[in-house]
Amino acid sequence: MSGARAGLAVRVRLWLIGRIRRSRFLPTGMPDKRVDVAALEQPLAADVIVFHPTGQDTLYQLLPWLPAFRALGTTHPVTIVFRDSRTAAAVRTALAEGGDDAGVTCLTLATYGQLDAILSRSRVRLALYVNHDPINFECLRFTSLAHVYLGHGDSDKGVSVSNQVKAYDYCFLAGRAALERTATHVMDYDAEERSILIGQPQLDGSPDVVPAPDPAGRPTVLYAPTWEASQPSVSYGSVDALGLELVRALQPAYRVVYRPHPLNGVVRAEYGAADAAVREAADRVDLRVPLEQSFADADLLVTDVSAVPLNWLPTGKPMLVTVPGVPTPASRMLELLPRVRRGDDHAALVAHHLSDDPTRQARTALVSHYLTDVTPGAATQRFVDACEQVMARRDRLWAEKQALGATGP
CATH class of the missing domain: 3.40.50.11720 (3-Deoxy-D-manno-octulosonic-acid transferase, N-terminal domain)
Structure with missing residues (x-):
């Protein structure tokens, strides 16, 4: 050529x-x-x-x-x-x-x-x-x-x-x-x-929301699972194994709000198909709704081992965490919170925790262990202070390296 x-x-x-x-x-x-x-x-x-x-x-x-x-x-x-x-x-x-x-x-x-x-x-x-x-x-x-x-x-x-x-x-x-x-x-x-x-600090940026209860007066259960994950060893998502069973068991006594993970179905097509089925069955699907609104509208959360339980903790409301098909690391939260499995009597379990809330005291104790300080604005200030602390240390150390001949960047 x-x-x-x-x-x-x-x-x-x-x-x-x-x-x-x-x-x-x-x-x-x-x-x-x-x-x-x-x-x-x-x-x-x-x-x-x-x-x-x-x-x-x-x-x-x-x-x-x-x-x-x-x-x-x-x-x-x-x-x-x-x-x-x-x-x-x-x-x-x-x-x-x-x-x-x-x-x-x-x-x-x-x-x-x-x-x-x-x-x-x-x-x-x-x-x-x-x-x-x-x-x-x-x-x-x-x-x-x-x-x-x-x-x-x-x-x-x-x-x-x-x-x-x-x-x-x-x-x-x-x-x-x-x-x-x-x-x-x-x-x-x-x-x-x-x-x-x-x-x-992400919790400090939460928008102000007004709860929107079910017009029919039913308690609201938020189902917010995680995705299937790209690594089999951490595949904690429950959508394919539990999702449709859970939604059908709770209806019509409860309004079920489904909040799908944005990556559902990216790795496994069958997980995406299960996600579609749960969307079809749920009373409401929160796709572009702020997480805070989903939380405000719900009386109880069902979720997987993920970041969602930590974000939910400050609400003070009850939650159930699913049991995945793979081992999970030992943790204080998973030891204390009620678990839900395929084949359980989901409606009875939800009713019990809504009426009696037997883990309220345990959840309260978990807040500081997992989130340090949930006082509004406290985490953001700690973030800014930590950045300044690291930059001050960097300035001192980099000056020492430059004196030895370092040029960067």
């Missing part, structure tokens, strides 16, 4: 790639890498970056953190770095809807080289991460930054404990339960030294 023809082929390929990236046919989970070109030659006016290279299907991990990022941004500007312009656009919209977003900006980059170039001309001090995506390592490479893992909601899931925590300088954890879980399961890692307890 001649040089001219080869050059034309490259240009055509790049044109096609660009068209696909701009089209509606590109999967939401695949970053489009459409770059904010105007920003490439400018330094970041930020002390903190949030590195989020994944697509729109992980927005549920990032969006609850925005109020905390906004609080941090009032004194330490924050830039959220994306690989997907559609995800960045959704976050910009959410920030604008949330009020003053002057301290939080969004930036889309396509390559590791662009990240290197922009950090080289900037004075970023801290990088935050809400998941363990493998692409995080492109940012973790930079030695002039302190790196902190935030996660996107604590839980007793086995996947909540990962050897990947060793990649970060610190982990900000919701409560003592998370620290003890890490110390128990992760080898050769000083969890006490590298963990900072902040509570769960």
Whole structure:
């Protein structure tokens, strides 16, 4: 092939790639890498970056953190770095809807080289991460930054404990339960030294909601299971084994509100089919309803081993946790909370816990163990204080390294 023809082929390929990236046919989970070109030659006016290279299907991990990022941004500007312009656009919209977003900006980059170039001309001090995506390592490479893992909601899931925590300088954890879980399961890692307890700032950003009881006067049961998971060892989702059985057993005595996980059916088609059946059977399906509204409308929660029980704890209302088909790590919460299995008398179990609520005192004791402090605003302030603490330590240590010849970024 001649040089001219080869050059034309490259240009055509790049044109096609660009068209696909701009089209509606590109999967939401695949970053489009459409770059904010105007920003490439400018330094970041930020002390903190949030590195989020994944697509729109992980927005549920990032969006609850925005109020905390906004609080941090009032004194330490924050830039959220994306690989997907559609995800960045959704976050910009959410920030604008949330009020003053002057301290939080969004930036889309396509390559590791662009990240290197922009950090080289900037004075970023801290990088935050809400998941363990493998692409995080492109940012973790930079030695002039302190790196902190935030996660996107604590839980007793086995996947909540990962050897990947060793990649970060610190982990900000919701409560003592998370620290003890890490110390128990992760080898050769000083969890006490590298963990900072902040509570769960995502709960501080909860919108004000007004409960909407069932017009027919029935008690409301919220069924909020998790997805099937990509790893069989942590497949705690109950939708296929229990979902339809549960809904049918509770109707018509109870209004059943179903809150499906956004990733249901991504791994197993049969799990997606079960999800569709439960949606069809439920009295209401909460897809774009704030979690807080689902909670406010419900009298009792049925959920899986996931982050949902922790978020529900501060409501003070009863809950049942399903028993999955795989082993679960030992936990104080799972020891104390009532469990529900396939074949149980679901209606009788729900009636008992709604009328007698025998685990109320035990649940109250769990709140501080799992969430540290649920006083409104307390967790957000602890988050800001922890970020400042880590940045101050980073500044001191990086000055020492520069004196020895380190150049960064």
